[in-house]
Amino acid sequence: MQAATVFKVACLMVIAFVGTSCAPVDAPVEESAGTTADADDAPALQVCYDRGMEAVENGDWETARNAFSAGLEIAPSSPAILFHVARTSVRLGDTEACRSHLEQAIRLGATTDLAADEAYADVINLPEFQDLAQRLLVNGAPQPAAEIIHEFADAELWPEGIAYDSATGDIYVGSIHRRAIYRLTPGGSVEELGTSSKDGLMEVLGIWVDADRRTLWAATGEGEFREPLDGSPRRNELVRYDLVTARLNGRWPIPDDELRLLNDVATGPDGTAWATETVRGELFRVGSNDELELFHRYPDLVFLNGIAVSPDDGAIYLGHFAGLSVVSPEDGSIEEIEGLDMALGMVDGLSYAAGRLVLVQNSHRVNFRVVRVDLADDGLEAEHLEILPSGLPEGLIPYTSAVADDSVVVVAASFFELMDRGEVPPAPVVVRMPLDP
Numbered sequence: 001m002q003a004a005t006v007f008k009v010a011c012l013m014v015i016a017f018v019g020t021s022c023a024p025v026d027a028p029v030e031e032s033a034g035t036t037a038d039a040d041d042a043p044a045l046q047v048c049y050d051r052g053m054e055a056v057e058n059g060d061w062e063t064a065r066n067a068f069s070a071g072l073e074i075a076p077s078s079p080a081i082l083f084h085v086a087r088t089s090v091r092l093g094d095t096e097a098c099r100s101h102l103e104q105a106i107r108l109g110a111t112t113d114l115a116a117d118e119a120y121a122d123v124i125n126l127p128e129f130q131d132l133a134q135r136l137l138v139n140g141a142p143q144p145a146a147e148i149i150h151e152f153a154d155a156e157l158w159p160e161g162i163a164y165d166s167a168t169g170d171i172y173v174g175s176i177h178r179r180a181i182y183r184l185t186p187g188g189s190v191e192e193l194g195t196s197s198k199d200g201l202m203e204v205l206g207i208w209v210d211a212d213r214r215t216l217w218a219a220t221g222e223g224e225f226r227e228p229l230d231g232s233p234r235r236n237e238l239v240r241y242d243l244v245t246a247r248l249n250g251r252w253p254i255p256d257d258e259l260r261l262l263n264d265v266a267t268g269p270d271g272t273a274w275a276t277e278t279v280r281g282e283l284f285r286v287g288s289n290d291e292l293e294l295f296h297r298y299p300d301l302v303f304l305n306g307i308a309v310s311p312d313d314g315a316i317y318l319g320h321f322a323g324l325s326v327v328s329p330e331d332g333s334i335e336e337i338e339g340l341d342m343a344l345g346m347v348d349g350l351s352y353a354a355g356r357l358v359l360v361q362n363s364h365r366v367n368f369r370v371v372r373v374d375l376a377d378d379g380l381e382a383e384h385l386e387i388l389p390s391g392l393p394e395g396l397i398p399y400t401s402a403v404a405d406d407s408v409v410v411v412a413a414s415f416f417e418l419m420d421r422g423e424v425p426p427a428p429v430v431v432r433m434p435l436d437p
Contacts, residue, residue: 045074046302065089077343082104085097086102099132105136109369143387156178161205163216168186171430205218210271221236236261239251268309282294303321307319372385374386388435408433
């Protein structure tokens with residue numbers, strides 16, 4: 001679901017970690033480290049980030065750097081936090097620490113325009129900072145263009161979720177603004193599967209096709225998606241369609257006693273549907289008992305979003321702000337995926353493809369890229385990262401992905417914040433890119 005795009009939930013919910021109301025006037029637009037629930041329940045990373053941003057607003061650079069440095073200990077591969085430590089360091093005159101953190105950001109594949117940031121005004125003309133600035137811009141060079149396979153006639157569709165039916169070749173896309181799910185046939189036609197008027201759909205986020213069981217699952221939530229909430233409950237539910245009859249055949253409302261955002265969904269080899277919840281870092285499931293239940297809560301996974309399930313052993317992969325995690329479907333135990341000095345976080349869409357993960361990292365900090373991460377045999381370590389040819393038409397960014405045989409299909413749309421301003425965006429598209437470019 002997230003990038004340069006604000007899902008303003010509790011004022012700091014950011015779908016792609018790009019905007020924040022806390023940024024100082026001289027700071028570049030920056031991504032929020034996550035979501036806000038009750039202060040006592042806030043993840044440690046979120047607490048560090050919030051303290052840092054408050055200190056930045058007050059011009060207290062030492063306190064800000066200490067807070068962001070503490071956050072970096074929790075999320076050492078976060079470009080956003082690295083950039084915060086770097087710019088607070090340069091504010092304090094510690095150019096060596098600033099350079100060190102910018103070097104780390106470059107190794108992670110991060111990008112920014114130092115010359116456009118007033119914090120670097122006193123050092124930007126120094127040779128060493130000119131070199132750093134150039135290398136950061138190189139990381140932000142345009143990606144090779146992805147193949148456009150469909151352009152929507154409705155520019156205000158605002159699609160976010162995508163799914164692929166391996167049995168038919170159909171592609172399904174969910175719409176936030178139209179509150180509907182559409183089927184794109186291999187022949188190029190567009191048909192409605194579900195709508196608000198017919199099935200009571202709300203804003204549609206993550207969707208998933210279980211091709212073996214001929215079902216489609218979707219996470220859908222009530223209005224107010226584009227406006228700040230006051231912390232009151234937000235109606236969410238999982239719904240399921242029978243793809244043979246094209247009819248809704250199940251719905252599971254999420255408990256509504258507290259603010260939540262049901263986000264993405266995928267099924268395991270036994271047919272269990274797993275769904276991420278972003279505000280509180282929760283993992284829900286609908287299993288053989290046909291009931292929606294809270295499986296586990298992971299409060300330290302800031303901005304829990306994308307989900308993918310291994311079809312062989314059912315390992316559950318989760319994408320979040322700081323990186324990737326893998327969860328056991330048996331007991332909920334969780335491990336971080338490590339092994340690469342590359343940014344694996346800022347994940348919106350997440351797909352599994354035969355021992356590999358496809359990440360849609362729709363943050364400007366990593367150039368709105370789509371990457372393939374090759375996993376070790378145990379599925380717990382990343383061995384290689386490949387940036388896929390994910391260049392898009394101007395004004396569009398990638399949101400979610402689905403593996404389609406030997407390729408990846410990605411839905412791309414404009415920044416959702418344009419909905420708030422009533423602007424007509426560029427037409428959304430579905431693009432395809434090879435898994436092995």
